[in-house]
Amino acid sequence: MNIWELIFIQPMTNILLLITMLVKNFGIAIILFTLLIKLLTMPLTAKMVKSRKEMAELQNDPHYKKIMAKYKDDREKLAMEQQRMYKEKGISPFSSCLPMFLQFPIMIALYQSIMRVMASTPVELLKLERIVYPFLDINKIIPVQNRFLWMDLGQPERLNVLGIGIPVLAILVVITTWLQSKAMEGPDANADPSTAAATGSMNKIMPLFMGYIAYQFSAGLALYFVTSNLTTMLQYALMGEMNWKSLIPWAKKDEPAPTNKVVETTLAEEYEDEEEDEEVVPQSPRPSARSAARKMRPKKMKK
Amino acid sequence: MNKKYLKVIILSLLSLILLAGCATGPRAESTTGLAANESHLFVSLANKIYKVELETGLEIWRYPSDNSRMMVYAPVLLNDEYFTYGDLYNTLQRVNLETPTQKVWEFKEAKGWYQTKVAESDGVIVAPNTDRNVYGVNAKDGTLLWTHEDKFAFLAEPVIVDGKAIISSQNHEILWLDLKTGKPEEKSFAMKGAVISAPYYDETLGYIFVGSLGHEFVAIDAKTQKEVWRYEGSILKLSGIWAPPIMLQGQLIFNDDLGNIISVDPKTGAENWIIAEQGKMLAGLAAIGEDAFIVALEDGTIRGFDVNRKPLFPEFDIPKGKIYTTPLVTDEMFIIAPMGAEFLVYAYPIEYTGMTKWVYKPAKK
Numbered sequence: 261m262n263i264w265e266l267i268f269i270q271p272m273t274n275i276l277l278l279i280t281m282l283v284k285n286f287g288i289a290i291i292l293f294t295l296l297i298k299l300l301t302m303p304l305t306a307k308m309v310k311s312r313k314e315m316a317e318l319q320n321d322p323h324y325k326k327i328m329a330k331y332k333d334d335r336e337k338l339a340m341e342q343q344r345m346y347k348e349k350g351i352s353p354f355s356s357c358l359p360m361f362l363q364f365p366i367m368i369a370l371y372q373s374i375m376r377v378m379a380s381t382p383v384e385l386l387k388l389e390r391i392v393y394p395f396l397d398i399n400k401i402i403p404v405q406n407r408f409l410w411m412d413l414g415q416p417e418r419l420n421v422l423g424i425g426i427p428v429l430a431i432l433v434v435i436t437t438w439l440q441s442k443a444m445e446g447p448d449a450n451a452d453p454s455t456a457a458a459t460g461s462m463n464k465i466m467p468l469f470m471g472y473i474a475y476q477f478s479a480g481l482a483l484y485f486v487t488s489n490l491t492t493m494l495q496y497a498l499m500g501e502m503n504w505k506s507l508i509p510w511a512k513k514d515e516p517a518p519t520n521k522v523v524e525t526t527l528a529e530e531y532e533d534e535e536e537d538e539e540v541v542p543q544s545p546r547p548s549a550r551s552a553a554r555k556m557r558p559k560k561m562k563k
Numbered sequence: 564m565n566k567k568y569l570k571v572i573i574l575s576l577l578s579l580i581l582l583a584g585c586a587t588g589p590r591a592e593s594t595t596g597l598a599a600n601e602s603h604l605f606v607s608l609a610n611k612i613y614k615v616e617l618e619t620g621l622e623i624w625r626y627p628s629d630n631s632r633m634m635v636y637a638p639v640l641l642n643d644e645y646f647t648y649g650d651l652y653n654t655l656q657r658v659n660l661e662t663p664t665q666k667v668w669e670f671k672e673a674k675g676w677y678q679t680k681v682a683e684s685d686g687v688i689v690a691p692n693t694d695r696n697v698y699g700v701n702a703k704d705g706t707l708l709w710t711h712e713d714k715f716a717f718l719a720e721p722v723i724v725d726g727k728a729i730i731s732s733q734n735h736e737i738l739w740l741d742l743k744t745g746k747p748e749e750k751s752f753a754m755k756g757a758v759i760s761a762p763y764y765d766e767t768l769g770y771i772f773v774g775s776l777g778h779e780f781v782a783i784d785a786k787t788q789k790e791v792w793r794y795e796g797s798i799l800k801l802s803g804i805w806a807p808p809i810m811l812q813g814q815l816i817f818n819d820d821l822g823n824i825i826s827v828d829p830k831t832g833a834e835n836w837i838i839a840e841q842g843k844m845l846a847g848l849a850a851i852g853e854d855a856f857i858v859a860l861e862d863g864t865i866r867g868f869d870v871n872r873k874p875l876f877p878e879f880d881i882p883k884g885k886i887y888t889t890p891l892v893t894d895e896m897f898i899i900a901p902m903g904a905e906f907l908v909y910a911y912p913i914e915y916t917g918m919t920k921w922v923y924k925p926a927k928k
Contacts, residue, residue, distance in 0.1 A: 380678075380716060381678060381718070382678070382718050382759045382845075383593075383594060383805075385718075385759055385776065385803070386776075386845055389820070390803075390820070398776065399735070399776075403716075403733045403757050405715075412694070412695075414693070415675055415694065
């Protein structure tokens with residue numbers, strides 16, 4: 261057994277088996293296990309969201325933009341100034357990535373442990389049997405009963421309505437993946453047209469792609485996708501980070517901040533008029549992204 | 564190409580690779596199926612069945628010859644005229660052996676895939692399916708005769724004895740089903756663990772031998788369905804058993820998935836000897852002649868022993884090969900079908916000299 265299996269897969273698989281044994285239903289066990297893991301990784305998610313928010317605020321800070329514009333041709337100096345600002349504001353540029361990287365193996369292990377428990381071939385069953393801890397009675401656990409509601413969690417799911425097999429879970433996967441990606445869009449997501457186009461395409465492709473996976477593979481996997489999507493949305497809602505307006509087509513959207521190109525041009529021109537380099541001092545109190553955007557706009561209009 | 568579209572395509576491809584890599588469904592963990600008649604070998608792997616000449620290793624045909632949708636790992640069932648198999652797209656079919664363009668019939672009523680080989684007797688095909696049903700199908704026209712529903716997927720090949728289909732159930736039991744009606748005998752045989760191993764029938768003794776995931780190996784009287792003896796390990800604890808046993812010179816020899824090889828007296832279950840922990844071993848033992856057997860470990864190592872545990876030849880391995888399929892033995896050679904190795908099939912002479920007799924890899928078409 262390799263280290264990955266020993267540290268992640270084996271304990272998580274055994275916890276999932278234990279939950280299955282306790283609740284006597286694998287479908288409920290998948291839901292509870294996904295909730296448990298999401299709950300345990302909530303501090304990491306919160307940290308990631310907070311850091312991302314701080315970075316976004318900093319990037320919309322007019323002072324930061326001034327620096328960007330001023331040193332756009334001197335990368336070394338720009339990096340030094342950025343570092344100085346990060347330090348002054350107590351922001352680490354990697355602090356939003358680190359929780360994500362820490363979560364990544366946990367989420368992969370969560371997925372893999374669910375797949376392990378859903379062993380449906382002799383080779384998979386024997387491999388599952390090898391990693392069950394001795395204190396769990398293997399004869400009471402294996403095989404796991406895959407029936408949940410109308411589904412056989414080991415087979416692709418179809419709800420038979422008047423002789424037509426409707427892939428309910430796959431449809432739910434498409435809807436929840438789309439809702440999740442839309443609801444988690446920041447208010448400035450559409451600021452840059454090229455980024456907006458790419459994000460828009462991804463928001464259309466990913467739900468369909470995930471839906472196709474759910475349609476083709478076992479229902480247990482689709483159940484995990486749906487639970488995971490809903491839990492992630494719930495997490496973001498609890499943190500006040502859900503962009504509900506983006507889900508409602510007719511809702512009035514927040515005005516996007518001006519694009520970086522406009523800001524850079526404006527500020528660069530502004531700086532051309534200045535005769536000497538002045539020491540850059542952080543402004544206090546720090547304006548919000550939206551107020552920064554408002555401050556920028558009149559100058560552009562004047563030009 | 565516009566950068567934004569390039570970005571979208573790259574992200575989609577990365578997601579696809581990640582998810583495909585993570586997906587360990589039946590397709591990912593299924594293993595090569597081997598079957599042979601007197602002159603040809605039939606290899607089931609992914610979207611083709613290959614017919615290969617046993618003498619030379621030359622491909623005769625591949626089925627289907629076009630890119631029709633199919634996925635099969637179960638070994639085919641052979642008779643003089645036809646081959647019959649179930650695939651991962653829930654279809655059971657019978658095809659003409661000489662002209663595989665002629666499909667005799669298709670049975671499409673199952674809702675799950677076919678993991679294992681089917682059995683046939685008296686015009687009835689007994690087909691275990693992962694949708695928790697065993698199907699009795701008319702061998703002539705592929706029509707449904709009966710079904711038997713259970714609580715779990717059926718993963719092991721049945722054996723047919725005296726008008727009864729004897730089949731392993733993951734619901735910790737061995738079932739006796741009437742071949743004509745599918746009706747189960749009132750009594751089944753209770754096992755401790757899930758049974759994924761095919762029962763082995765010894766005609767002389769009239770016993771069924773089978774192991775389970777519950778650290779047990781038992782002998783059952785095929786007629787009375789009563790336990791004759793039970794083996795649960797002596798100095799070592801048995802691990803999970805998938806492979807059926809072999810019978811050599813009055814010894815019943817079987818293995819568990821940790822590579823423990825055990826010889827017992829088939830009448831009493833008394834232990835003769837043990838070869839302990841050879842290494843992870845999912846495939847079964849393959850008898851060579853009347854007094855020797857081949858051991859194929861998961862890591863590609865091949866060993867040979869006689870019934871007194873004396874090695875037949877120095878062990879060798881198939882580079883990069885993972886072996887899950889029990890080797891197939893003919894009068895002249897033993898055949899290994901590893902996963903992930905350079906070739907799909909390796910044939911070695913019975914009197915192993917360190918050289919292959921032939922190797923086979925499907926040519927790209």
